[in-house]
Amino acid sequence: MHGLPTATPAEAGLCPERTQGIVQALQRDVDRGRLPGAAVLIARRGRVVLDTAVGRLDPARDVPMGTDAIFRIYSMTKPIVSVAAMMLVEQGRLLLSDPVGQYIPGFMKQQVARSAPEGITLVPARRPSTVQDLLRHTAGLTYEFTGNEHVNQLYSQAGLGDRQQTNAELCERLAALPLAHHPGTTWAYSRATDVLGRVIEVITGQTLGAFLRDHILQPLGMKETSFFVPPEQHLRIAEAFAHDPDGGTQMAMHDPREVPALEMGGGGLMSTLHDYARFLQCLCNGGELEGQRLLSPHTLAYMTADHLGSAIGHTDNPLLPPGHGFGLGFAVRTEAGLAPVPGSLGTYHWSGIGGTHFFVDPAQELFAIFMAQAPNQRVFYRSVMRGLVYGAVLA
Known part of the structure; x- marks a missing residue:
């Protein structure tokens, strides 16, 4: 009840x-x-x-x-x-302005996929994604099922839905892929909260569960x-x-x-x-x-x-x-x-x-x-x- x-x-x-x-x-x-x-x-x-x-x-x-x-x-x-992440903010253990790469190093120097006449090019992200970007889905990430663009296809090929990988392994795979948008520029529904879960694990030393x-x-x-x-x-x-x-x-x-x-x-x-x-x-x-x-x-x-x-x-x-x-x-x-x-x-x-x-x-x-x-x-x-x-x- x-x-x-x-x-x-x-x-x-x-x-x-x-x-x-x-x-x-x-x-x-x-x-x-x-x-x-x-x-x-x-x-x-x-x-x-x-x-x-x-x-x-x-x-x-x-x-x-x-x-x-x-x-x-x-x-x-x-x-x-x-809510769990904001509890850590209230405890002084996490700042919304923290770069995601502070907790998951692969996210510090990401690249963004851009369409050009000669094909897909990769350009450096204008700034690192932050914890606030993860919470509001502005980190430049996406989902494999939300479109058919280049990054969506890369997500589909990367095995991100494998339930036998850990959160750490998932985030390693995500960090190796290009972003769909420059962080902080576009709201795009994404795997950002998956990454946030890993940030919580790194800070607390516990599994997310x-x-x-x-x-x-x-x-x-x-x-x-x-x-x-x-x-x-x-x-x-x-x-x-x-x-x-x-x-x-x-x-x-x-x-x-x-x-x-x-x-x-x-x-x-x-x-x-x-x-x-x-x-x-x-x-x-x-x-x-x-x-x-x-x-x-x-x-x-x-x-x-x-x-x-x-x-x-x-x-x-x-x-x-x-x-x-x-x-x-x-x-x-x-x-x-x-x-x-x-x-x-x-x-x-x-x-x-x-x-x-x-x-x-x-x-x-x-x-x-x-x-x-x-x-x-x-x-x-x-x-x-x-x-x-x-x-x-x-x-």
Whole structure:
């Protein structure tokens, strides 16, 4: 269980019928075979008002989805690792202005790939990437699946997704590859948080998993969040459809039963609806939950402010829609309008490629979590949930 206070929707200013309509809308998609199953939690003013599940845990087994299901949360790992890094900043063990190469020497003298009439050329990076660049995805890195440019192709060929390499080995491979952009010039979703995880290991002398367990997961009571699922919990792992219900190519997902050498800071954790709710409630409380303080309210406000401004460009991307900037680990709403989804100024969010997402609206004292293993439908459910949730908020 989440262990958080509860309230009825009406007590928290939500319409009871519209709140139930969220469940009904998801159930309709289960009934028509578009969604295998989902678990949803909504909290407002510090109290949980909806905590439910629909559909099946695993389409191959006739087992109902439960609120205790375990999901591959992929990039929803990033906010947790970003909080871990900022804890080190608060302790004076890390500066955001530190060059990444201070901790991983290969990143000190990087080169940037540039297209030219005669082909690809490499030019020295104008400056080293910093820890702040890692947190806000301006370090010049990329992902192998975010495009078909030269650096994306090099990433694909480099075996960066090998779960049997260590974080140190991954970062050695990354550092040997050219950058896609000069650091500090462009927001590009990337493996930067994987590198941040290695920085944490170098500073603390612990594996990333051990540091997260000791300083975030155990203090917050997130007992079922880890880089693998132990055997006694295997029956609670949520699975996707074997074939994309919309007819596309179904994304292959990793096996959470395997114990990886790679404790990937950008996307390796498994978690539950209730565990992640405790993390988000800690953020909503200004960095504290039940007497366990991770961050000061000032640090959290700094993390959830826009760190891009007008000087750092970014291409159109559903992860960073119009009216949004990016903070330190979160996308942040900077305009009341422009975005194709509702939300207040200052709302921050992130998601996982496997179909999970969350958003936190400090102005409304509201957060919502959607957990599913529906990778090809992930963008649709991010949008539809915003409309459903804000449609239920009446006071």
